[in-house]
Amino acid sequence: MDEQRWSADQMSDQSQRVFVVTGASSGLGLASVRALVARGAHVVLAVRDPEKGRAAVAGLPDGQVEVRRLDLADLTSVRAFAAGLRADHPRVDVLMNNAGILAPPRTLSPQGHESQFATNHLGHFALTGLLLDALDGPDPRVVTVSSLNHRRGRIDFDDLTGERGYAPARFYNRSKLANTLFGLELHRRLAAAGSPVRSVLAHPGYSATRLQTNGATGLQRLLFGCLARPLAQSAARGALPQLYAATEPGVRGGEFIGPDGRGELKGAPTRVEPAPRALDTEVARRLWDVSQELTGVRFPLPTSVG
Template sequence: MNEQSISQNKIENWREDRLPNLSGKCFVITGGNSGIGFEAAQMLGRRGADLILACRSTQKAASARMMLEATSTGTINLVTLDLADRSSICRASDGVRAITQRIDGLINNAGIMQTPKCQTADGFELQFGTNHLGHFLWTSMLLDRVEAAGGRVVQVSSIAHRLGRIHFGDLMGEKKYSSTKAYAQSKLANLMFAFELDRRLAKAQSPAIAIACHPGYSNTNLQSSGPTGLLNMIYKPLNALIAQPSALGAVPTVLAAAGLEAQRGAYYGPTGFFDMRGPVSLSHIAPHALDLERSARLWAESEKLLGISFLSQD
């Protein structure tokens, strides 16, 4: 599905107070210790959901759990996850599987932005490897748990996807690297992955669905932990002038993960002021994110890079 085919089900100004009771439901959130992930965890926890925070820093995850326990009524478990390290992804997925048999919402939230040129532990360009390939592998390892619950895979993308292009001839930026272009490519890959995943789930008649979302321009640690030099200096005043609080940025994630109104294959986010903030509804999708041929190629390339077969249609 895309924004045209689901327009008749359009959601207007969705808010947290429309969440149902989530007691007994389980949500796994990558990067759930801060920013959008933490705020989403807090909203879901307030409705009784059981939470599994998959975080790179065990110390920050433990601190987040302490804060969440003040308002959450469900269980809160932690697993250590570094999406830039295949071995960590494998260990963390085993950890999740040991905790739960069912995942109602697999929320692929964690990410990095505009980092200097660097590689993951497995030799991939850091942003593409973390934001896209890491979540691709993570999802492949936990999809059966999502299917067991008839649940949702939620992929957090960005309005930056509109600037992105998938450079199949240079996915890792080895020929020419730009931190901004690499970030935009990774967020476009996130969105294309979500749409292609939902198409494949539907074709396989799986009980699971996939939904995408974005937080608009929200004030999180992304702007300070990744960009360096001039970019870092620019974001400080921009955050003060334009950015919305991270709690508002998390609303589309919560809608996609647990909202009764959410539709499979949709893309939700703020719809005011260039989609950077404002009422949450269906958000604008760049036409190139809906390219079926390139989406299938991205899937095949991801499988090849990771050496896996995941909902393959061959």
């Protein structure tokens, strides 16, 4: 298959497969849900506002979608979601860690973590750990959605909450680097354990979604939402890399899928390279240890090598 021209129409049949998609009531998540349902998948929408989620999927087959509440910023909600899901779905085929918030004013989660780090990274880290042994079937995967902005991120372990100095865009970039470090470290640990689960990363390039305007304020909202919008592709196009990462048979664990256009801003899915600092295994292992401590979730996996 020519991956350069891959589209959702080329997705293989996904019948009998269960997908969990976080942040699925709008944007890339909702576009992913619609494409997966069109190929026969059963999709669990993990959303902060279930009423909004149900409205978003009105008209889709009732037997193929279900809406469950998940607030990724609140670790109590993450645990409750995972417990409820596992009670009803002993097996999950694909977990798509898609949800995210962008450049809000500094706020703290119920557990005292900076909101972007809590929502974009810690919540997904905890959810993945709590669902890992439920990931089963012929081709189980974890797809973690990062961003081009991970290339600008740095992890300051001495100020993860922003108490010493908070800049909305800088902390967003940090959370996206954390996503990338996590996805790659998860791959290394899964490989060391001989697990069949594949950890794959994806990014959408620049896509026109509500993420750019819902949380951002002031200059960030102007830059992300208004001035750059003419350069953006649709949410349906932006979702293609994560759909490719979740379903294409040839994808291998540890790969990063993004758009093939100039600057990776738009285009068809292809394999791309993460930023060099995302390949720092020492930082990745430290982030893993810190994340386990902050969430209280420990993965049944060995320490990675290399």
